[in-house]
Amino acid sequence: MFNFDFHNPTRIFFGKDRLDSIDQVVPADATVLITYGGGSAVKSGLIDKVKIVLGNRKVYEFGGIEPNPRYETLMKAVEIVRSENIDFLIAVGGGSVIDGTKFITLASSYKGDGRDLLKYGFTPITSEVVGTVVPIGTVLTLPATGSEMNSGAVISYEHGKFPVMSPLTFPKFSTLDPTITFTLPKIQVANGIIDTFVHTTEQYLTYPVDARLQDRMAEGILQTLIEIGETTVNEPENYDARANLVWCATLALNGIIATGVPVDWSVHMLGHELTALFGIDHGQTLAIVLPPMLEVRREQKRAKLLQYAERVWKIEDGSDEEKITLAIQKTREFFENLGVKTRFSEYGVEADQIPVVIEQLKAHGMTALSETQDLTLDISQQILERAL
Amino acid sequence: MFNFDFHNPTRIFFGKDRLDSIDQVVPADATVLITYGGGSAVKSGLIDKVKIVLGNRKVYEFGGIEPNPRYETLMKAVEIVRSENIDFLIAVGGGSVIDGTKFITLASSYKGDGRDLLKYGFTPITSEVVGTVVPIGTVLTLPATGSEMNSGAVISYEHGKFPVMSPLTFPKFSTLDPTITFTLPKIQVANGIIDTFVHTTEQYLTYPVDARLQDRMAEGILQTLIEIGETTVNEPENYDARANLVWCATLALNGIIATGVPVDWSVHMLGHELTALFGIDHGQTLAIVLPPMLEVRREQKRAKLLQYAERVWKIEDGSDEEKITLAIQKTREFFENLGVKTRFSEYGVEADQIPVVIEQLKAHGMTALSETQDLTLDISQQILERAL
Numbered sequence: 132m133f134n135f136d137f138h139n140p141t142r143i144f145f146g147k148d149r150l151d152s153i154d155q156v157v158p159a160d161a162t163v164l165i166t167y168g169g170g171s172a173v174k175s176g177l178i179d180k181v182k183i184v185l186g187n188r189k190v191y192e193f194g195g196i197e198p199n200p201r202y203e204t205l206m207k208a209v210e211i212v213r214s215e216n217i218d219f220l221i222a223v224g225g226g227s228v229i230d231g232t233k234f235i236t237l238a239s240s241y242k243g244d245g246r247d248l249l250k251y252g253f254t255p256i257t258s259e260v261v262g263t264v265v266p267i268g269t270v271l272t273l274p275a276t277g278s279e280m281n282s283g284a285v286i287s288y289e290h291g292k293f294p295v296m297s298p299l300t301f302p303k304f305s306t307l308d309p310t311i312t313f314t315l316p317k318i319q320v321a322n323g324i325i326d327t328f329v330h331t332t333e334q335y336l337t338y339p340v341d342a343r344l345q346d347r348m349a350e351g352i353l354q355t356l357i358e359i360g361e362t363t364v365n366e367p368e369n370y371d372a373r374a375n376l377v378w379c380a381t382l383a384l385n386g387i388i389a390t391g392v393p394v395d396w397s398v399h400m401l402g403h404e405l406t407a408l409f410g411i412d413h414g415q416t417l418a419i420v421l422p423p424m425l426e427v428r429r430e431q432k433r434a435k436l437l438q439y440a441e442r443v444w445k446i447e448d449g450s451d452e453e454k455i456t457l458a459i460q461k462t463r464e465f466f467e468n469l470g471v472k473t474r475f476s477e478y479g480v481e482a483d484q485i486p487v488v489i490e491q492l493k494a495h496g497m498t499a500l501s502e503t504q505d506l507t508l509d510i511s512q513q514i515l516e517r518a519l
Numbered sequence: 520m521f522n523f524d525f526h527n528p529t530r531i532f533f534g535k536d537r538l539d540s541i542d543q544v545v546p547a548d549a550t551v552l553i554t555y556g557g558g559s560a561v562k563s564g565l566i567d568k569v570k571i572v573l574g575n576r577k578v579y580e581f582g583g584i585e586p587n588p589r590y591e592t593l594m595k596a597v598e599i600v601r602s603e604n605i606d607f608l609i610a611v612g613g614g615s616v617i618d619g620t621k622f623i624t625l626a627s628s629y630k631g632d633g634r635d636l637l638k639y640g641f642t643p644i645t646s647e648v649v650g651t652v653v654p655i656g657t658v659l660t661l662p663a664t665g666s667e668m669n670s671g672a673v674i675s676y677e678h679g680k681f682p683v684m685s686p687l688t689f690p691k692f693s694t695l696d697p698t699i700t701f702t703l704p705k706i707q708v709a710n711g712i713i714d715t716f717v718h719t720t721e722q723y724l725t726y727p728v729d730a731r732l733q734d735r736m737a738e739g740i741l742q743t744l745i746e747i748g749e750t751t752v753n754e755p756e757n758y759d760a761r762a763n764l765v766w767c768a769t770l771a772l773n774g775i776i777a778t779g780v781p782v783d784w785s786v787h788m789l790g791h792e793l794t795a796l797f798g799i800d801h802g803q804t805l806a807i808v809l810p811p812m813l814e815v816r817r818e819q820k821r822a823k824l825l826q827y828a829e830r831v832w833k834i835e836d837g838s839d840e841e842k843i844t845l846a847i848q849k850t851r852e853f854f855e856n857l858g859v860k861t862r863f864s865e866y867g868v869e870a871d872q873i874p875v876v877i878e879q880l881k882a883h884g885m886t887a888l889s890e891t892q893d894l895t896l897d898i899s900q901q902i903l904e905r906a907l
Contacts, residue, residue: 132762134534139527145779146522341759343743344736344767351735358731371729374520378778379732387775390766391533 132342132391139385141280142304145378147370149306153184153221153268156304161219162189164211166232168196168224172272175314181223181270191215196224199406199413200231202246202288205238212239212265222269222302225319226276226326229269230284233300236264249286249293256297269305274312274377275323275414277330277384279305285403291495292403307381309373317364321469322414323380324360328353328465329398329417330383332439336425337393337502339434346438349388352379353443357465364469397500398424401511404491411478418466418473423517425459427510431503475518485515520730520779527773529668530692533766535758537694541572541609541656544692549607550577552599554620556584556612560660563702569611569658579603584612587794587801588619590634590676593626600627600653610657610690613707614664614714617657618672621688624652637674637681644685657693662700662765663711663802665718665772667693673791679883680791695769697761705752709857710802711768712748716741716853717786717805718771720827724813725781725890727822734826737776740767741831745853752857785888786812789899792879799866806854806861811905813847815898819891863906873903 144152157163163185165178172178173194182190193208211217212235222232238245240261248256258264271279278284279302284295312320335349355375363372382388401424402416411419429436433455440446440458449457463473472478489508492498500506532540545551551573553566560566561582570578581596599605600623610620626633628649636644646652659667666672667690672683700708723737743763751760770776789812790804799807817824821843828834828846837845851861860866877896880886888894 132534132759132766134537136530136532136540138530142524142526143778144524146520149522152524341763342766343746343763344739344770347739347742348732348736351732351739354735355731371520374779375729375731378520378730382732382775387770390531391762 132340133393135391137386137390138298139280139301139387141302141385143280143307143381144304145307147308147310149308150180150184150270152306153181153270153304154186157185157188157219157221157268159188162191162215162217163219163221164191164193164208164215164217166193166196166208166220166222166224166228166235168194168198168228170194171314172223177223177270177272177311181221191217196228196231198227199287199292200227200234202249202286205231205234205286206245208235209238209245212236218265220265220267222267223272225271225273226278229271229278229302230276230286232267232269233278233282233284233297234286234295236267236300237261237295237297240264246288248295249288251296252294253296256295256299258299261299264299266303267300269302270311271305271307271377272311273315273319273323274380275326277327277381279307280381280385287407290407290491292407307377309370309377312373312377313367315367317367317470318412320364320367321471322412324356324364324376324469325414325418325466325471327376327380327383328356329421331388332421333395333398334389334392336432336435336439337395338432339438340392342390342392345388345390345392348382350442352383352388355379357443360465360469393502395502397506400497400500401488401492401514404488404495408488408491409478409480409484415471415478418471419475419478419518420514422459422463422473423514425462426517427514428501428506429455431501475515482516482519485512488515520728521781523779525774525778526686527668527689527775529690529773531668531695531769532692533695535696535698537696538568538572538658540694541569541658541692542574545573545576545607545609545656547576550579550603550605551607551609552579552581552596552603552605554581554584554596554608554610554612554616554623556582556586556616558582559702560611565611565658565660565699569609579605584616584619586615587673587675587680588615588622590637590674593619593622593674594633596623597626597633600624606653608653608655610655611660613659613661614666617659617666617690618664618674620655620657621666621670621672621685622674622683624655624688625649625683625685628652634676636683637676639684640682641684644683644687646687649687652687654691655688657690658699659693659695659765660699661703661707661711662768663714665715665769667695668769668773675795678795678879680795695765697758697765700761700765701755703755705755705858706800708752708755709859710800712744712752712764712857713802713806713854713859715764715768715771716744717809719776720809721783721786722777722780724820724823724827725783726820727826728780730778730780733776733778733780736770738830740771740776743767745831748853748857781890783890785894788885788888789880789902792876792883796876796879797866797868797872803859803866806859807863807866807906808902810847810851810861811902813850814905815902816889816894817843819889863903870904870907873900876903
């Protein structure tokens with residue numbers, strides 16, 4: 132097991148009818164900006180419910196944060212935070228709204244050009260850079276990204292997606308009410324399941340370091356998703372299935388399964404380029420990239436792939452190679468059974484676009500990816516060709 | 520799954536050579552009191568190493584916190600905190616030292632008689648009761664209680680053990696270096712494994728609420744302990760085994776496996792009386808009580824006991840009853856293989872002492888224990904009789 136640091140101060144309010152808890156944690160004299168995405172949070176009445184809980188606090192609203200939140204949009208909210216002396220931000224939405232709100236608070240306190248904050252990559256942005264920031268809370272509407280209990284964000288600018296990390300952006304609280312997710316479109320639920328699944332594989336399908344509990348927690352998330360995936364897509368008001376999904380999504384990316392183990396993230400790095408270039412949903416890009424990634428990287432990942440086959444998919448028969456092949460095949464079938472296509476060409480992208488993707492990877496410095504930092508552009512090309 | 524709140528702000532520094540991290544989190548101008556137990560932390564040089572990291576900070580020491588820390592001892596440290604204006608406490612030790620230090624900080628800030636704080640039971644002590652408290656950090660020497668990443672303590676006074684809970688006593692940081700535990704006596708390691716095991720069963724062997732990930736995390740801890748238990752007792756310098764034990768011990772009682780599920784704690788409640796009356800080690804009392812508790816409560820716990828048999832012990836053959844019986848038998852054997860006796864009589868306690876235990880349970884209000892609050896004194900008596 133590797134040495135590690137772990138720190139996650141976000142307070143979770145989980146379950147039915149938990150909005151009232153917001154009143155406990157937002158100061159009574161706070162001036163609040165509620166941020167959200169499209170109109171569904173308004174139409175469903177959720178924004179109004181949050182405002183009722185906030186009572187006499189002065190409340191502003193900022194809607195229109197898009198999926199893959201864009202720098203220019205977020206800077207408009209920064210103006211409101213500054214001009215209205217906002218001292219609490221409440222993000223009502225999924226990962227994009229929460230990610231965007233993390234960027235809003237950092238950029239609001241930063242004295243220079245907000246685009247500077249996109250250059251830090253995986254280097255955490257500290258209070259030495261931005262000073263004191265406005266605290267964030269979240270009301271989660273879409274289980275997927277885990278952003279509700281971590282300190283990371285991904286922000287879109289021009290043709291790139293930029294990671295933004297800061298210990299200052301852990302939400303002070305997140306309200307996770309599975310019933311709020313009942314009205315989500317099926318495809319968003321399916322994408323959320325796949326996002327959670329691939330967050331987990333990125334931290335699990337690497338190489339073994341004798342981190343037994345971390346492995347079993349990761350396997351526990353994957354097994355749970357496999358068990359409840361189709362049910363929660365097809366029975367949107369099945370509370371137990373949805374509750375299990377919500378908690379899996381949060382724990383898949385709150386840092387706990389990453390403690391002491393190597394992490395990969397190359398499926399996400401390739402996926403980000405596909406979203407930026409072709410507008411394919413994040414979850415869909417992961418469903419496209421993961422199976423060929425595992426096929427191409429089976430040598431590097433052999434030991435953990437075999438463990439995955441045996442423990443997660445309960446494959447007992449056959450040679451090691453056959454078990455691994457079957458596990459990858461079952462992974463693809465799992466995604467397809469959720470209603471998500473797993474072939475590049477099914478999204479209208481053909482072989483002639485692969486050089487464009489490779490060019491973008493190169494432009495963004497994605498030339499030595501994976502837990503072993505040996506996933507070159509040539510290997511990315513092989514993966515994309517197998518993804519067709 | 521039940522509704523739940525989860526919040527755990529403790530920062531963890533895990534791995535080899537992590538003492539230096541203390542310098543990052545203790546303010547440079549702090550006046551520090553280092554608390555510890557017997558002389559082993561001094562003799563091993565660990566206290567000196569902590570002092571070297573603390574550099575120019577003013578440092579006081581308070582040793583002699585006993586296993587099952589006593590109120591009177593802790594109040595002597597309270598005098599030092601007050602007279603020397605201590606503004607950071609660093610507990611160097613296992614659960615007793617850390618628990619004691621949590622009580623020291625609460626009692627130091629409390630204006631009334633410190634014994635008042637023993638009356639809150641499982642009701643959290645808030646800042647409205649004690650005001651602002653001195654922050655705590657820990658350097659863990661014994662993996663067992665999980666106190667290094669939670670906000671609870673158990674304090675001994677006269678013939679009772681009293682739970683003390685407060686959100687104010689989460690350690691600001693805990694340094695978990697498995698190599699520091701290499702010099703522990705075998706029996707303490709074995710006790711720590713059993714403590715971790717039973718912390719987990721208290722939160723897992725209850726009744727099912729479709730909390731799939733929580734179940735699998737609990738099973739992951741139990742399976743890991745079973746795999747590494749004998750090795751880490753018999754090979755004290757096996758880093759990987761010890762690292763797995765340390766992280767299991769911390770996660771078994773940091774709140775994460777309790778999210779959304781019923782919890783029992785009756786094995787601990789009976790065990791506490793056995794320690795208070797007969798001086799049997801905490802881990803040993805748990806090894807005595809758990810097997811007969813599971814036998815007597817097999818009706819109430821049937822569904823989870825069967826899951827435990829099949830998933831943790833991989834028992835595939837036989838009827839459900841046979842599987843459960845075998846799982847309980849294997850649990851006892853696991854404890855015994857660690858070198859811990861599991862029969863009351865092996866500790867010199869005979870049947871004529873059982874009424875004394877029952878009297879104490881009655882005196883402490885332990886008359887409706889367990890996740891279903893129907894474990895009466897009569898049932899406690901049956902359990903103790905089977906434990907002989």
